[in-house]
Amino acid sequence: MTTEASRYQEDIRTPTEVADPQAYPRRIVKSYPGAPRHPLPWPPEQPGHRLGRVLAGVGGITRSQWLTPLDMLPFTGSFETIPDNDPLQWLVTRRPTPSGGARYSAEWYVIAGPDSEVPAGVHYYDPARHELVQLRSGDHRSWAASGPATTVLVQTNVFWRLAAKYGEMYYRLTCLESGIQVAQALVVAAEENPRARLCFPDADLTELLGLDPREEGVHAVVELLPPVPAAYGGPSLAGFPRAAGVHAAVLAQSRPGPEPLAAAPAAGGTRIDLPYVAPDLAAGTRTRHAAMRGFSGDAMSIDTLAAVLTGYGQGARWDLAPDLIEFHCVVADVTGVPDGAYRYHPGEHRLELVAEGDPRHRLREAAITSLTQQGARTANLWLLPVGDAAAAEERYGERWYRVQHAAAGAALHRACLAAASVGVASRIHNDVLTHVLDEWFGLGGRRRGLLMAQLGTEHPAGLRPEFRLTY
Numbered sequence: 001m002t003t004e005a006s007r008y009q010e011d012i013r014t015p016t017e018v019a020d021p022q023a024y025p026r027r028i029v030k031s032y033p034g035a036p037r038h039p040l041p042w043p044p045e046q047p048g049h050r051l052g053r054v055l056a057g058v059g060g061i062t063r064s065q066w067l068t069p070l071d072m073l074p075f076t077g078s079f080e081t082i083p084d085n086d087p088l089q090w091l092v093t094r095r096p097t098p099s100g101g102a103r104y105s106a107e108w109y110v111i112a113g114p115d116s117e118v119p120a121g122v123h124y125y126d127p128a129r130h131e132l133v134q135l136r137s138g139d140h141r142s143w144a145a146s147g148p149a150t151t152v153l154v155q156t157n158v159f160w161r162l163a164a165k166y167g168e169m170y171y172r173l174t175c176l177e178s179g180i181q182v183a184q185a186l187v188v189a190a191e192e193n194p195r196a197r198l199c200f201p202d203a204d205l206t207e208l209l210g211l212d213p214r215e216e217g218v219h220a221v222v223e224l225l226p227p228v229p230a231a232y233g234g235p236s237l238a239g240f241p242r243a244a245g246v247h248a249a250v251l252a253q254s255r256p257g258p259e260p261l262a263a264a265p266a267a268g269g270t271r272i273d274l275p276y277v278a279p280d281l282a283a284g285t286r287t288r289h290a291a292m293r294g295f296s297g298d299a300m301s302i303d304t305l306a307a308v309l310t311g312y313g314q315g316a317r318w319d320l321a322p323d324l325i326e327f328h329c330v331v332a333d334v335t336g337v338p339d340g341a342y343r344y345h346p347g348e349h350r351l352e353l354v355a356e357g358d359p360r361h362r363l364r365e366a367a368i369t370s371l372t373q374q375g376a377r378t379a380n381l382w383l384l385p386v387g388d389a390a391a392a393e394e395r396y397g398e399r400w401y402r403v404q405h406a407a408a409g410a411a412l413h414r415a416c417l418a419a420a421s422v423g424v425a426s427r428i429h430n431d432v433l434t435h436v437l438d439e440w441f442g443l444g445g446r447r448r449g450l451l452m453a454q455l456g457t458e459h460p461a462g463l464r465p466e467f468r469l470t471y
């Protein structure tokens, strides 16, 4: 254990005290007074401005909800934090992506070139006004792009927004949330041929965006290269596979994918075949929300389970090792699958039994708040991505913690999108004692559960009035 991050992981598992929460402003959108602005067309889904649609789809203010203090009680445990001045008219704005405590630490910047639909330059995406704020003019893509890219999106996290609530644990959450942001970007920008990078020259990009590195961290880069106009397609070459194979091998060598880690071999537990179901993650982005009242406890079908797990384990077009995390889960009341703890193997699309038996009691022991405990009784599926700190540290050095947690956040978000696309509710939870589950999963060495999501049929009292602001 050599890195700062390794010590941090061992020490920080739950929020730490925040001496003066009032010292942190509630502002969750940045402002740049006096800087030139470039409005984007609203509503964003209208045809004609692809970049505007992508930006609203990752970071826009796309939903609003009306909540009462009673809605917040399962999260806060008391009415103390509820404002007294007008407690029944509580309108909250929401984004397309989940965020710990709805603190929305994530920001997006645009590095535009001459073909970017907006003036070349470095811009901040202002979600409140759906505008770009120009920070620099000129073409600066060479600092951020690893290959041909028309536009480069840069994802950052404003640390104090999470620190105000979670203390030292803010860093863990920003890493998880950057993975969520990247997973969302790869879905909503699918037509722009996106590729993400989580390993890049951080210091250069921080400087280019003009950020104070103590306040805001650059966590990911998404390069966009939309297709050129379609040309006449020639006749099929399917009859000449050997020649095609040689050509494909040269192409693959010219851009090698990330090497797998030296991961521990899988155990030989009983395997369960799953049906093949292709979830529509893009459809999921339109209805995903965090379940407000837990789940009904109805049984889940094996097809639904398979759809969610397909999203969970789906590969991403990014620069991280494909096996940076393992895909663990707990199953309860899924037709055709015995209750218990499992590891999902995406390549085989099969579940491997890790620990048999009714898991609900175990899950309840690990759950901290009443809402999480309710999910222990009523959710059908708990997803728990697991990472091996030793293998990740060997490959990524100081960066290991950040990329491993990003991979975990991305996997859970893909699963939540897949779930939403088949009408299943979800909620990501960090208020879980993951080390209690680690013991049950029999995780040895430095393998640890990183975050958890609960999924099931939404509790009938859970749906809250919610207005979609864009579609």
Ligand SMILES: Cc1cc2nc3c(=O)[nH]c(=O)nc-3n(C[C@H](O)[C@H](O)[C@H](O)COP(=O)(O)O)c2cc1C
Pocket (backbone or CB within 6 Å): 075, 094, 095, 096, 097, 098, 099, 100, 101, 102, 173, 176, 177, 180, 288, 289, 290, 291, 371, 427, 428, 429, 430, 431, 432
């Ligand atoms: C990293 C992360 C951790 C979270 N932890 C919790 C949690 O511990 N308890 C909880 O009730 N919700 C948790 N959430 C869910 C957020 O509260 C929820 O996403 C946020 O209120 C926004 O609502 P939405 O997901 O419907 O957009 C978490 C979300 C994220 C991304």
